[in-house]
Amino acid sequence: MIHEPMKIPQATAKRLPLYYRFLKNLHSAGKQRVSSAELSDAVKVDSATIRRDFSYFGALGKKGYGYNVNYLLSFFQKTLDQDDLSKVALIGVGNLGTAFLNYNFMKNNNTKIAIAFDVDPEKVGKRIEDVYVHHMDEIEERLKEENIAVAILTVPAPVAQPITDQLIQADIRGILNFTPARLNVPSTVRIHHIDLAVELQSLIYFLKNYTGSEEEDSIEE
Ligand SMILES: NC(=O)c1ccc[n+]([C@@H]2O[C@H](COP(=O)([O-])OP(=O)(O)OC[C@H]3O[C@@H](n4cnc5c(N)ncnc54)[C@H](O)[C@@H]3O)[C@@H](O)[C@H]2O)c1
Numbered sequence: 001m002i003h004e005p006m007k008i009p010q011a012t013a014k015r016l017p018l019y020y021r022f023l024k025n026l027h028s029a030g031k032q033r034v035s036s037a038e039l040s041d042a043v044k045v046d047s048a049t050i051r052r053d054f055s056y057f058g059a060l061g062k063k064g065y066g067y068n069v070n071y072l073l074s075f076f077q078k079t080l081d082q083d084d085l086s087k088v089a090l091i092g093v094g095n096l097g098t099a100f101l102n103y104n105f106m107k108n109n110n111t112k113i114a115i116a117f118d119v120d121p122e123k124v125g126k127r128i129e130d131v132y133v134h135h136m137d138e139i140e141e142r143l144k145e146e147n148i149a150v151a152i153l154t155v156p157a158p159v160a161q162p163i164t165d166q167l168i169q170a171d172i173r174g175i176l177n178f179t180p181a182r183l184n185v186p187s188t189v190r191i192h193h194i195d196l197a198v199e200l201q202s203l204i205y206f207l208k209n210y211t212g213s214e215e216e217d218s219i220e221e
Contacts, residue, residue, distance in 0.1 A: 008056040015053060018043050020076040026069050035066035087114035089148045089172075091163055092155035093123045093133050096178055100152060101128040115146060136166070143170040150174040157181040 022042050026034055036054075040047040054067065057075055090097050090113045097116065105111045116133045118124055124135045134142055143151075151172050155163055160181035167175060168189060175191045177183060185191055 008053075012053045012056055015043075015045060015049075016076060016080060018045070019050075019053075019072070020080055023069055023073050023076065027073050031069055033066045034069055034072075038066070086111045086150065087146060087148050088112065089114065089139075089143060089146075089151045090116040090131070091118075091136075091139075091151055091153050091167070093118045093120075093128065094154060097152075097154035098128060100154065101131050113152070114148065115142060117142075136163070139166055140170040143167075143172065148172075150176070152176045152178065154178045 019039070022039065023034070036047040036050045039045075039050050043050075045053075054072075057079070088111060090100060093101065093116050097118075101113060101116065105113065113131055116128070116131050117136050117139050118133050119136050123133050126133050142148075149172060151167050151174075153160060153163065153175055157179045158181075160177070160179040161183055164175065164183045164185060168185060173189060175183070175185070175189065177191055177193045178195075180195055180197070182193070183191055
């Protein structure tokens with residue numbers, strides 16, 4: 001989670017986890033410094049963008065030296081709240097939801113699906129990868145009890161809006177929406193849509209219309 005007081009552009013904020021993951025790998029490999037060209041090559045973001053991004057958080061690379069890995073890492077740890085485990089709820093334990101439960105987010109960062117919800121009696125009351133599946137009737141009570149503010153939505157599109165309304169009642173602040181539904185939420189709630197069909201279409205569009213190594217993908221705003 002990004003701390004409120006520091007205002008950095010949204011496109012930069014979205015790239016932070018990407019930088020963070022790569023820097024953690026460098027740190028584990030015992031590297032002390034990294035150049036923007038090396039970073040650029042690894043995360044596939046052009047080096048001018050990297051330099052601009054890093055300037056927002058006061059990391060000014062020195063010519064011929066690059067960036068100090070430890071400094072950047074501790075900055076990212078603080079900024080992304082990586083010291084705290086970010087607990088997330090999963091709504092809809094179907095094909096996609098089950099895949100997310102089986103995927104161990106902890107490998108890359110401290111985000112963890114802590115609780116799941118469904119309405120299917122076959123799924124409610126079961127545990128998948130240690131995560132208990134509760135009935136939707138309990139959602140408001142459970143989310144408040146566990147102090148969970150982020151939800152991943154993997155339910156059929158037609159029920160996405162009513163479930164979103166329930167999530168808002170439960171004081172959710174962020175939703176990662178995998179359904180194709182476009183959701184109405186108050187301005188206090190942030191939604192990130194991940195629509196694989198749209199991403200694929202846009203990739204194909206870029207392949208058809210641009211040549212060479214055009215920068216950017218879904219990470220850029
Ligand atoms: N499967 C994929 O590869 C994929 C890819 C991209 C997007 N999506 C989207 O993700 C969503 C889920 O896809 P899926 O393939 O996992 O579907 P699915 O049918 O396998 O799973 C949906 C789950 O939601 C549960 N559900 C239904 N109504 C509910 C309600 N009111 N409250 C709580 N849970 C409820 C169902 O019981 C089921 O477990 C869909 O909107 C789909 O379009 C899926």
